[in-house]
Amino acid sequence: MAKLLKLIQNENMKLYKRLGTWIMIGIIIIAVLGIGVFSKFFMDSGENTNWQQRLEAENLQLERQLEESPFQSAGEAYVTKQIAINNYRIDQDIPPLHSQSLWGFMIDTTNLTGIIALFAIVIAGGMVASEFSWGTIKLLLIRPVSRTKIILSKYITTILFALFSMVSLFLFSFLIGSVFFGLEGAEDPYLVYNEGEVRERNMISHIIGLIGFNSVDLLMMVTLAFMISTVFRSSSLAIGVSIFLLFTGPQVTQLLSSYDWAKYVLFANTNLQQYTNGTPLVEGMTMTFSIIVLLVYFILFTLTTWVVFKKRDVAA
Known part of the structure; x- marks a missing residue:
């Protein structure tokens, strides 16, 4: 365990020494600020x-x-x-939520998880492939550490970057929202309709839940990009394929939703909000079903990554 933690520490040091990493974080913050400026100065203040x-x-x-x-x-x-x-x-x-309020603004910024997914895919796509392209993979593997710990440390580092970005998004959206819109209405609850009765829920937990729901797609696409990067040793292929699927996968799956077999497609199951805020994409789907399908894909991606990296001949 100590060796794994040391590897994770080293990977994080390498990641956050790159200027590009901080540019990504900066873009997220600027995007939050941009939404705040637009909501504050360009939206109808009489909405509520x-x-x-x-x-x-x-x-x-x-x-x-x-x-x-x-x-x-x-x-x-x-x-x-x-x-x-x-x-x-x-x-x-x-009163209903609106964009010119703290909670309404924070809910709007949860849509920025798509940008975070994009950046996390870029990190995942280059995490392993770059070691091969730079020729540093041999130096990495001569250490007295198993390949399993090496590949696991890289994957955990990628996930930690995504988590750090999510936390940054939440904190900066709260800070900027508080500055622009104040704390008026901060005590207002989120309303849910359950079993024929309207109930109040904590708004912060609802916003965290929205980020969590949006993170499912992020986790699966990052894992896919990481697998492609490991299998093909090409960061451009991993990033290109993953980004293409990130933006086109849900739309294509929507077109195929009339077929029963479409419920087994990855992108038919990544949006778990379909069970809380609407109807399932394919009739008969349940949240339990989608979670099981996601777990199968996740195991398939991670197992493929581990087997290929374990058997990889770095001299080839």
Whole structure:
């Protein structure tokens, strides 16, 4: 364990000595600041004015839709949930979230996890392949440390970078949101509709949950990029393929959703929010099913990485 920790420390030192690593972190911070400036100075400040009347009008429209439209069960459940939450807001005097508030701004910035995934893929794609291209892999393997610990230290370092980026995103979004929008409404809860009843949840835990949901896609794509980097010893191939799949995989899977076998595709399962904020991509899918599918893919990617690196002839 001590040797593994030392390897992780060394990998982190190499990673954070690179100017490119800090440029990535800087871009995340600048993106958060940019969203804050846009929300503060360029969005309609009257978004939450007369919100009670707006919600009452929205409920009337939703109730009319329930009476006139033959909703499927999922659509009817969504409309019922929205009406209940709107009524609860009116009764308890809890205004809806909007971008010009601390929590609304922080929820908007959770979309930046896509940028973090992009940067983590770049790190993962070069983590192993760069050792081969620079010729330093032989120096690395002559150490009295097993190859398993070497490849594990590199993977953990990549995940730690992604985690550090996520924490930075959360902290800077809170700081910038507090400066731009203040702490007014910070005590407001997040409302959920469960078993026919509206319940209040802590807003910070909800935001952390959103980041966690978005991190599932990140984890799988980073693991895929790491595997390609190890198998083919090409950082450009690992980065290119992973980024291509990151942006096109969900769209292609959506087109294939009419086929039952599509539920076994990786990208049909990475969005776990489909079980909390909508309907499954393919009928019959459950969160347990998606978690099992994700675990199978994760084991396949990591096992392939380990076997190839373990058997790799560095002289070749």
